[in-house]
Amino acid sequence: MSKAQNTTIPTVKLLIGGEFVESRTTEWRDVVNPATQQVLARVPMATADELDAAVAAAKKAFASWKKTPIGARARIFLKYQQLIRENMKDVAAILTAEQGKTLPDAEGDVFRGLEVVEHAANVGTLQLGGLANNVATGVDTYTLLQPIGVCAGITPFNFPAMIPLWMFPMAIACGNTFVLKPSEQDPLSTMRLVELAVEAGIPPGVLNVVHGAVDVVNGICDHPDIKAVSFVGSTRVGTHVYNRASLSGKRAQCMMGAKNHVVVLPDAHKEQTLNALAGAGFGAAGQRCMASSVVVLVGAAAQWLPELVERARALKVNAGHEAGTDVGPVISRAAKARILELIEAGVQEGATLELDGREPQVPGYADGNFVAPTLFSGVKPGMRIYDEEIFGPVLCTMAVDSLDDAIALINANPNGNGTGVFTQSGAAARKFQEEIDVGQVGINVPIPVPVPLFSFTGSRASKLGDLGPYGQQVILFYTQTKTVTARWFDDGVAAPVNTTISLK
Ligand code: NAD
Secondary structure, three states: OEOOOOOOOOEOOEEEOOEEEOOOOOOEEEEEOOOOOOEEEEEEOOOHHHHHHHHHHHHHHHHHHOOOOHHHHHHHHHHHHHHHHHOHHHHHHHHHHHHOOOHHHHHHHHHHHHHHHHHHOOHHHHOOOOEEEEEEOOEEEEEEEEEOOEEEEEOOOOOOOHHHHHHHHHHHHOOOEEEEEOOOOOOHHHHHHHHHHHHHOOOOOOEEEOOOOHHHHHHHHHOOOEEEEEEEOOHHHHHHHHHHHHHOOOEEEEEOOOOEEEEEOOOOOHHHHHHHHHHHHHHHHHOOOOOEEEEEEEHHHHHHHHHHHHHHHOOOEOOOOOOOOOEOOOOOHHHHHHHHHHHHHHHHOOOEEEEOOOOOOOOOOOOOOOOOOEEEEOOOOOOHHHHOOOOOOEEEEEEEOOHHHHHHHHHHOOEEOOEEEEOOOHHHHHHHHHHOOOOOEEEOOOOOOOOOOOOOOOEEOOEEOOOOOOHHHHHHHOEEEEEEEEEOOOOOOOOOOOOOOOOO
16 A cells, blocks of 8 residues: 555545545555556545544435435436436446456446346335324324434445445435445446436435545444444455444444355256356356355266366456456456465365366466466365355365255355255255255356345345345335324313223
8 A cells, every 4th residue: 555646646536525525645555457457546545534524424414314305315316327327338347447347247237236226216115114003092003214324335346336336325215324435446436326426416415435444444333423334345354344333333234255055956957057157156257245156066967067167168268348258357466366375275175176277378468367267176165265255266066966965065154145056846946945044045046136126135154234235124224113103182081090001
């Protein structure tokens, strides 16, 4: 991290009280194109005063925003979805440059976030309370889902469009105000989306952005005026955020790391299954929290391994903006070094390296952080490549005898983000769905991320907090349920003193 600001490279601004402002910090970090190492921008590590100013702006704006009519809030998100659509290619190009994923995949990243914005425009029906008439004589009980105040979001590098859009649109549509802390590794596409949100009409102070890393995150966890924290990122950091934010009395929801197993039964449709596994294992260079990272081949499906290796070998590794690329670079040199170290550990610990992608040649991009598709067989619990999240284009495969063995293996793994089964047997799929202890299940679908009509429901070690992002669950996360029990007297006759609990 540098101490000085280089004036020839653009700086990433903070958003405080409706103004895009330059940070006064002395700590800056480069935003680097992972295919070329070109420095695209410098991002500030905001100061404690700047975080305070962002929270103060959000707190001030809450006073009026929470009273803004539902229709006015919803219309901003109708406008916002239109602006995102109009700027989709522009945002995707920025995203590919700073993150590395292919252009079509970057558009997918934006699109999955856009779906949440569309959903936020339906806040009127989502934020409805309930009413029970005549719970006692002349008494009604009803609920109000009221906004809670200043909420904050902390996001990871791997979906710089989708994950910020999981957070602030739903929180703000519910009547809260927001402080966003984007990933410091790729904040530029997030900032373009923030600019569009301001253009759509989000009033000053309702959405604020601070940049930074450890100190800003800890400052968010501790800040007395922030009421709720949404986090998406690694298990190590998410656990820290959950504990620290909870200690200071906040609501917290943390979506964290994963090891997603996909079970292949021998009756599965072979071509579709192998294509799905290659796409879900190596797409986005394996840097998806819902990537299929462990393939469990049941019985005779083990014979498909050589064809899976060939599918992986055929994928084209290149810079994300080049046409025809399947696998772009990983986010940083440090990430590449960590992935290579884990591959070496897999070899040392006795797994069979069926495909070695450690040193791909990518003409024109000799400095890129490329790792080509890599595939192990004979992987076992206890090996680091099984026990740790690799978060790179490395697929672990293992063979088991039965569906029961596959289910037992997955249920013994601490993670519970996503899983899948490939089969043509409805009975086997239903057994899997019933017995598997993982929060998101795909049946012949390798990456079962729910659309925003539902919520993201990772489980066990992949999640802390009971309510997930977007959908109906996040409405409950971003609101306080107030229950009102009301009686109106219409005859002016006073009821006698009643010392019992009954409301009859
Ligand atoms: P990360 O945990 O390193 O960073 C996430 C956020 O935490 C960033 O904003 C970062 O600035 C901040 N941070 C990093 N180190 C910190 C520290 N020591 N103290 C306080 N804050 C810190 O995660 P990442 O590498 O950006 O993202 C990849 C991880 O995110 C993977 O583990 C992946 O599985 C996970 N992820 C999970 C989901 C999900 O929905 N479950 C979705 C996407 C990514």
